[in-house]
Amino acid sequence: MIVCSCNVITSANIQLTIERLVAENPGALITPGMVYHGMGHVPNCRGCMPHFVAMVYEILQKMQQDGRYLPPPRSPRPGGKDCEMLKSGLNDNEPQNKQNQNETQ
Numbered sequence: 647m648i649v650c651s652c653n654v655i656t657s658a659n660i661q662l663t664i665e666r667l668v669a670e671n672p673g674a675l676i677t678p679g680m681v682y683h684g685m686g687h688v689p690n691c692r693g694c695m696p697h698f699v700a701m702v703y704e705i706l707q708k709m710q711q712d713g714r715y716l717p718p719p720r721s722p723r724p725g726g727k728d729c730e731m732l733k734s735g736l737n738d739n740e741p742q743n744k745q746n747q748n749e750t751q
């Protein structure tokens with residue numbers, strides 16, 4: 647299926663590029679921009695972007711569920727939820743920490 651008609655990018659191109667980027671950069675954060683540029687193209691009209699971005703995140707999420715993509719842990723934003731969790735010793739990327747803390751309470 648053609649996702650970007652300006653650059654004739656198909657869903658298969660996107661899937662293969664994501665798999666290549668993940669293989670080349672294990673543990674790196676893969677972004678829609680990396681994927682688009684990883685195919686050697688530059689967006690033209692950008693009309694495909696909403697669908698393209700949704701497709702990239704859908705593929706990455708599926709790969710993450712399959713254990714084929716492990717994104718890096720999120721860095722805390724000052725004053726954000728992650729920052730508060732780190733202060734309290736919790737990290738939502740490490741579910742065993744939540745479980746251990748629940749067991750001790």
Ligand code: FES
Nearest residue numbers: 650652690692694
């Ligand atoms: S449809 Fe993708 S840049 Fe135009």
